[in-house]
Amino acid sequence: xxxxxxxxxxxxxxxxxxxxxxxxxxxxxxxxxxxxxxxxxxxxxxxxxxxxxxxxxxxxxxxxxxxxxxxxxxxxxxxxxxxxxxxxxxxxxxxxxxxxxxxxxxxxxxxxxxxxxxxxxxxxxxxxxxxxxxxxxxxxxxxxxxxx
Numbered sequence: 001x002x003x004x005x006x007x008x009x010x011x012x013x014x015x016x017x018x019x020x021x022x023x024x025x026x027x028x029x030x031x032x033x034x035x036x037x038x039x040x041x042x043x044x045x046x047x048x049x050x051x052x053x054x055x056x057x058x059x060x061x062x063x064x065x066x067x068x069x070x071x072x073x074x075x076x077x078x079x080x081x082x083x084x085x086x087x088x089x090x091x092x093x094x095x096x097x098x099x100x101x102x103x104x105x106x107x108x109x110x111x112x113x114x115x116x117x118x119x120x121x122x123x124x125x126x127x128x129x130x131x132x133x134x135x136x137x138x139x140x141x142x143x144x145x146x147x148x
Contacts, residue, residue, distance in 0.1 A: 015069035022054050026062045027071070030086060037075065037083040037103045077103070077132055093131040099140030 011027070012019040029046045030038060038046075044059045063084055066072040073087045077096045083103065093111060095104040111131065119126045 011071055012069075015071060017065060017069050022058050022062050023066065025052055025054060026059060026066065030072070030084065036085050036105065038085075039081050039083055043084075075103075075130075075132075078134060091129065093133070095133050095135065095137075097137035097140055098134055099136050102137045102139075104137070 012023055017023060025047060026043055029043050029050075033046070035042075040056065040060050040063055043063065044054070044056045047054045047059065063072065063074075067074050067084070070087055072084045075083045075085065075094065077083065077094070078098070090107075091112065092105045092107050095106060096102070115126070115129055115131075118124075
């Protein structure tokens with residue numbers, strides 16, 4: 001089994017980017033995170049917590065390079081903050097909590113079928129899509145057992 005560092009090096013080389021330390025560190029932080037959507041500030045704080053001396057401007061630059069290379073996807077939701085996730089291919093959509101900012105991913109065949117039906121009805125050839133549903137997660141829903 002390959003280590004995260006080996007995967008990062010291979011992915012960087014495959015896209016034509018040199019495997020610099022900042023690029024490897026940023027990819028490692030994103031790959032090892034339990035949260036799939038991280039802001040530049042999240043990545044920066046985690047790098048600092050791990051004792052790495054990488055500036056915030058470097059983090060922004062590396063995230064932009066990794067996005068341009070197709071390794072990351074950038075999402076900008078209602079709060080206006082860019083969140084990055086690994087670009088693993090395949091369509092998925094997002095649920096965003098207006099209370100705490102939590103982002104959950106989902107896949108739903110009925111949504112996919114509706115998307116195709118709409119495209120056909122309007123004679124569009126879809127190349128990509130983005131769907132974000134906004135509401136309150138169970139932790140932020142008043143009256144919900146897990147709510148505050």
